[in-house]
Amino acid sequence: QKQLVESGGGLVQPGGSLRLSCAASGFHFHTYAIGWFRQAPGKEREGVSCISSSGSDGNTYYANSVRGRFTISRDNAKSTSYLQMNNLTPEDTAVYYCATANFCGSSLFWWEYDYWGQGTQVTVSS
Secondary structure: OEEEEEOOOOEEEEOOOOEEEEEEEEEOOHOEEEEEEEEEEOOOOOOOEEEOOOOOOOEEEEEOOEOEEEEEEEEEHHHHEEEEEEEOOHHHHHEEEEEOOOOOOOOOHHHHHHEEEEEEEEEEEE
């Protein structure tokens, strides 16, 4: 019954913003780190960000390509993680996934994550 459901994707113009949500159920959400990943057609799966179970300073990680533009957060009372994406470019176009891990790895390797949602499409185009 463990489940992760992404939402909030859609079509946005370059320079715009989107806020993705990852809603969890069926497990103790607050004990897990949450990672966000993305995959564009013809490209490898790429780690975007990760937040630890606490989400305190020093417990978040970002890919260089999104640092300064994206912000990861979580609301344990709602069993939900968020990815705020600002100043979007066409290079951000991808299917975005959230996933669980015991701990964040600074390199954001996708194979370190255990359970995945189905993804939500983000398209950045004028």
